[in-house]
Amino acid sequence: xxxxxxxxxxxxxxxxxxxxxxxxxxxxxxxxxxxxxxxxxxxxxxxxxxxxxxxxxxxxxxxxxxxxxxxxxxxxxxxxxxxxxxxxxxxxxxxxxxxxxxxxxxxxxxxxxxxxxxxxxxxxxxxxxxxxxxxxxxxxxxxxxxxxxxxxxxxxxxxxxxxxxxxxxxxxxx
Numbered sequence: 414x415x416x417x418x419x420x421x422x423x424x425x426x427x428x429x430x431x432x433x434x435x436x437x438x439x440x441x442x443x444x445x446x447x448x449x450x451x452x453x454x455x456x457x458x459x460x461x462x463x464x465x466x467x468x469x470x471x472x473x474x475x476x477x478x479x480x481x482x483x484x485x486x487x488x489x490x491x492x493x494x495x496x497x498x499x500x501x502x503x504x505x506x507x508x509x510x511x512x513x514x515x516x517x518x519x520x521x522x523x524x525x526x527x528x529x530x531x532x533x534x535x536x537x538x539x540x541x542x543x544x545x546x547x548x549x550x551x552x553x554x555x556x557x558x559x560x561x562x563x564x565x566x567x568x569x570x571x572x573x574x575x576x577x578x579x580x581x582x583x584x585x586x587x
Contacts (some may be wrong), residue, residue, distance in 0.1 A: 414475050418465040425462055428475070433458060435476055436483040443487035453490055457483045532582035539563075540575035547572050 416424035433454060440453040461479055468478060500525045533541055539561075558568040 414465055414468050414470075417462065418468070425465075426455070429458055429463070431437045432461065432476060432479045436479050439480050439483040440487045443484060444490060449490055450487070453483060453486050457486055460486075528583060529579075532579050535582055536575050536578055540578065543568050543571040544575040544579070 414428070419429055425533070436457050437450060437454040440457070441447065444453065446448045447530065457479060460482055473481075529569040533545070536544065542561060543557055543563075546552045546560060547554070550557075552560065554565060554569055554572070557572070558565045561568060563571075
């Protein structure tokens, strides 16, 4: 290791031959993908070459150090690959389009609005005013009564009668 730390390529070639099978085996066990394991092996061996001067014999053997580097790098790769899969899945989920025809939906809405307008036109003026104020204006019976200057029981009757006529006109089952 001392020779490798000093940049001795021949010493590194020998070290590579000794360590790479264990490094590759560790990466392969964690990753289960030969291509990813080969990439991790290359990255770890390059790291061994670049950081050989930082190796501390008191903390363990060169083999243990290299295998630990391989294990950490392989776990990082698993996390990275899983994170990418999760991002891809979120993107796919976000691209999911509603399974309906927007044009058909808009046509149906337009036709339904037209039917409602036609049925509203069939009501008496007093019924229509009361229903429109209550349901489209969001007013209470009392507010409709005050706005139309009509007694509260009369307004309630107009709204009830108007809704019954709308139900019949629209063909809605009771």
